[in-house]
Amino acid sequence: MSRTVVVGVDESSESLAAAEWAAEEAKARDLPLRLVHAWNWSPHPASDVPLGATSAGAAQHARARAALDRAETRVRGACPAVPLTADALEGPASTALLRAAEQAEVLVLGSRGLGAISGVVVGSVAQSVAAAAPVPVVLVRAGTPTAHPHGPAPEDKPRADVVLGLDLSDPCDEVVDFAFAEAALKGARLHVVSTWRSPSLYTLGPGELALAARPQRQEEWHGFQDAVLQTWRGKFPGVEVTATVVEGRAVTPILAATEGACLVVVGRRAPGRHRSGHHNGLVTHAVMHHARCPVAIVPHS
The missing domain is CATH 3.40.50.620 (HUPs)
Structure with missing residues (x-):
């Protein structure tokens, strides 16, 4: 498999910022960009299942696709010429991202900003992936200049x-x-x-x-x-x-x-x-x- 720039996306604004940063990186490196969203099946109350979804698993998969679609829209607006794929991966987020990193030049993730004084919240997934990935990991937060x-x-x-x-x-x-x-x-x-x-x-x-x-x-x-x-x-x-x-x-x-x-x-x-x-x-x-x-x-x- 050819090397790519991989970015993990979810439903947060931080992951959208990470996706745009990753798209610019892919453009500069002349590499394709791969968006990945990891989802882990878990039962949900019936009230949490969106209208039209046949099961909780289908609802989670639909949310994954929605997150990927939002990120793809952001990327297409910033770097329309960058070759792009988007994959919903079932399984724990850390495991899925580390697996995706095996074919990556760089792995990009979002982190939540709290401002210059308080610092940044780096989630457990980002911390564990950054500590174990075989390639460089870039953490990007929304609003970072x-x-x-x-x-x-x-x-x-x-x-x-x-x-x-x-x-x-x-x-x-x-x-x-x-x-x-x-x-x-x-x-x-x-x-x-x-x-x-x-x-x-x-x-x-x-x-x-x-x-x-x-x-x-x-x-x-x-x-x-x-x-x-x-x-x-x-x-x-x-x-x-x-x-x-x-x-x-x-x-x-x-x-x-x-x-x-x-x-x-x-x-x-x-x-x-x-x-x-x-x-x-x-x-x-x-x-x-x-x-x-x-x-x-x-x-x-």
Whole structure:
């Protein structure tokens, strides 16, 4: 099966925003778009069965088709030339979405916004799928300013950044490559944000204390970040890169950089020989809930 951009849709406004974002992504990648809606049969009172439906199962399937039809209408209006399929999948939502992701380049889901102060509600389905999907998962909420995420921006409006939260203690090729590729697709500047932390003073000897406190450490981390990015600067010469390295915890500067951005990219470690289960790390979890733009969670080894 050919690769696609897959978007999960339901009856929410967030999923409509996700569908439109996914359509723009499919257009930029020159890929078809697949809308999927998962429904799980459960008995309903007779009063909940729409007029004309022969059973509760038929009613649920009708709701699934209605959700897909609404999303398809939204997509056709935004990107009429994008090849499109729509499928109602029976079964638990997480299972169905993960199965659909196996043939996807990117999986896009909606998340519910509560505003800049309160953050974002990321539902249990989105959290579990983002933690287990074999491909990057992008979370989009209704009303999120995307600032011309694909294609040329109007001359009177600046191009929004793609933000990359880069962990210098464990820089991962998959995450960096995805961020550069997205910036290239969107014609956006890439803002790379990294942090470093001094070791605990209680663990250092007298000679090490002077080394830990020296002002050159900031420049050394800048140099290391630049070395990490060198390969991708050559691979994506058209992408303008701005880099930030600050001392402290990673969450605060990454979230600050998402103000006005069109996408933030963070990593999620996939299960391996020494790691079991599917988890989003603490930084990724915080960015998922509090970023002011769509969030891409990229699995890496």
